[in-house]
Amino acid sequence: MSRNVWTVIGVIVAVVIAWWLVDVLFHLAWMVARLSIVAVVAVIVFFVIRALVAKRD
Incomplete structure (x- = not known):
């Protein structure tokens, strides 16, 4: 009986440890x-801003 309790x-x-992991x-x-x-979005925005600034010069 004691083995069954420890198994459960x-x-x-x-299950709790696996759920947490x-x-x-x-x-x-x-x-x-x-x-x-x-x-990726930051790189795209950087190049867009750089292109806009380069057109003004």
């Missing part, structure tokens, strides 16, 4: 994707 507790702890990994992956998108 072990499964619950494993997946949440952290998805959060980090989303942050990297968002930073990549921001970098």
Whole structure:
């Protein structure tokens, strides 16, 4: 009986840890994707501003 209880507790702890790890990994992956998108948009905006300033000279 005691082994069954520890098995159930072990499964619950494993699921909680896995849930937390997946949440952290998805959060980090989303942050990297968002930073990549921001970098691409920043480069585009930089070149647009540079082109506008170059036309005025």
